[in-house]
Amino acid sequence: MRNKPPYALSSVDHALHLAALLQQEGPMRVTDAAERLGVAVSTAHRLLAMLVYRDFAEQGPDRRYRPGKVLRPAAASAAPVALLRELCLPELRTLMERTQESANLMVPAGAEVRFIATAESPQVLRGGDRVGRSLPAHCVSGGKTILAALPPTELDALYSEDDSVDLPRLRRELALVRERGFAINDQLTETGLTAVGMAIKDAGGSPVAALSLALPTARFDRERLPGWVGALSSAVAKVEAALSAR
Amino acid sequence: MRNKPPYALSSVDHALHLAALLQQEGPMRVTDAAERLGVAVSTAHRLLAMLVYRDFAEQGPDRRYRPGKVLRPAAASAAPVALLRELCLPELRTLMERTQESANLMVPAGAEVRFIATAESPQVLRGGDRVGRSLPAHCVSGGKTILAALPPTELDALYSEDDSVDLPRLRRELALVRERGFAINDQLTETGLTAVGMAIKDAGGSPVAALSLALPTARFDRERLPGWVGALSSAVAKVEAALSAR
DNA sequence: CGGCTTATTCCTCATGGCAGAAAGAGTTTA
DNA sequence: TAAACTCTTTCTGCCATGAGGAATAAGCCG
Incomplete structure (x- = not known):
């Protein structure tokens, strides 16, 4: 006090x-x-x-x-988001250490995603800490992968009345995301910042969260993408396994 | 919600x-x-x-x-009073079962005591549940035994400016309480209710709480007093031992 | 049935919400 | 490296609205 x-x-x-x-x-x-x-x-x-x-x-x-x-x-320990944060923090750190880039955990919140944990890169130039903030899901790498995993009816429910979003275009983009298994946010939310995201799904295939790597666009290199995607896949798999075990 | x-x-x-x-x-x-x-x-x-x-x-x-x-x-589990309640509840129940009278746990709160747990007698006519309430310490059996265990300077600090309390008389009463080891509240707080109380002290001899048995005055019998006092002593000893073990 | 307690309602004025300013912190630029 | 810039947190003052209290109604228990 x-x-x-x-x-x-x-x-x-x-x-x-x-x-x-x-x-x-x-x-x-x-x-x-x-x-x-x-x-x-x-x-x-x-x-x-x-x-x-x-x-x-x-x-x-x-x-x-x-x-x-x-x-x-x-x-305090039972709240779903608190549980998820606790469960993901080790994987976030591992992901960050493996890639030397900032790793984020975010959860869906309507048409937005909320950042609930970050492991920041040790590099001077890095993606920053966004914990506590919400951003439009369709502009964020992790958010896109969450949207891509939603049933079409749910996607419609989120965006059909939102004039600022080109729904057919978004659908096409999300189809691509589904095919690839990851999504990229190239400076949509912040100039000079690029992120790669991947959804975390529950046993039933529903998206419950997403992990992303955020890095300065200057360091974004298509040749390194497979490495980042691999590290994300690893982390996502571990989190999903831990979620199934509950 | x-x-x-x-x-x-x-x-x-x-x-x-x-x-x-x-x-x-x-x-x-x-x-x-x-x-x-x-x-x-x-x-x-x-x-x-x-x-x-x-x-x-x-x-x-x-x-x-x-x-x-x-x-x-x-x-939730670390608050001193919550800990004390948890620790005392089994003894309260034992005390109640042994005597078939209502047993109360109270803690000091300035010149008052606050009731924090009660094990009610199964008899139809019984001392009621006072949990949550505060009463003047010098009118309550358990409160008297707490006051009796206070250093004289602390007792003075509580009552020297309170005109409604005859301090010399209270001192004499408390000296008697110290000698006996228990105190009686004979209808001071409620007509028809008599209580016997005993302080719980920490390892340093300071009073931290008190246990009391509250019963209808009609059932109060001087010949049964040693039995009640014995049961209280037992319970107090067990609580004090448990407190020391922490 | 009586007395105490909990729950509801209404009214008024004191305080909580807001706007704006000041201070702080981090990033960018020259 | 220092200054400028931008965002964020913190502080302050004002006023309208909402929180506190009094009164009443409903509930509970002995």
Whole structure:
């Protein structure tokens, strides 16, 4: 816990304080919460209702409120994306070490992909860390491979109402991606950056994530492509095997 | 997650949503958080500052925000009171089964004690479940034994400015409690309820909690007192041994 | 049935969201 | 290598809207 911010949000403070109390001290009634926070009972009730809504609390048959699943030991390690990150981090590092280029892990998020882990190249000029960011799937190498693995109906659902995307052209590109097994993003999202991506699929063949190598365009060399694709294939295979084993 | 409450607190909703996103998805920048929540960047920053303040987030050297210790797997099991509850629950049950009266665990909280676990007697007329509640320590059996184990300076610090408490009289009572090793609350906090309490001390002799048996005054019998005190002693000894072993 | 507790509703004013500015950090360029 | 540039984080002030509290209704238990 740090110093109180200069411009604290008292409603948020109450809620977080209450959540932490539930975790530390266990079951509590509405009136107990009101006393502990120094607020009206109706306010405490509203705060608890929000905690319940967002899974930070739940109410038992004795009417007391307890920590919800977000605050339980299992939650942090059970979230699918957190699991995937944990599982992929070693492979990301291996991939990066093998290629000396930055390796990214991304997951699908509607028509976008979200970067959830990066192993950065040790070279001075390198693809940077994009963790936390979202980018349009059809502009990103890994995103393209995810789209390529989607059933046509799902692809339509994502893009049929989006005028900015030429759907027939995208389909043709994705057919090529499927054929090759990887996709390239040549400076579509950032000038001077080129990436090679490959989807990670579950046992049923559905894309759950993608790995990509991102490097300065100046270092992109068609002759080295097979090597990068090979390293990506290796990493993807290992992740897929680990996913199947769960 | 439940249905959104009819009268949601949107600021609290933003904060909790953001905390859950950090746990599920991992590191995030301020601008990422703003995008995900659909709020201004400055608002996202204030929310993150509150999350950091309450240990739901922390910021790394890369400026990204990550889950704080409250959201990590270890937090839920590491909180001292949560540990104590977990450790004491079996003894509470044993104590209750042995005496057929309700057994309570309470911890000191300033001049009060807070009830953190109860094993209720199976009898129809019984001491009830007080989990979550706080009561003045000097009116509660377990609280008296905690006060009795405090150094005189600490006792003074708690009560010297409190006119409602006759400190010399309390001192005399606590001296008696120390001599006996247990304390009785005869209807001070609730008409018709009598309780016998005993402190749990750490290796250094400082009181960390107390166990008590609470029963209807109608069942309180001075001839049975040694039996109750014996059972309490047993339970306290086991808890103290377990505490020492950590 | 009574008393306590939880849950809901309405109103008002204090605070949370936003815009803008300042500060910080990393990259690019000369 | 230093300056310029750009993006990002952090800070600040203002005002309208949403959070807190009072009152009421509903629920629960002895």
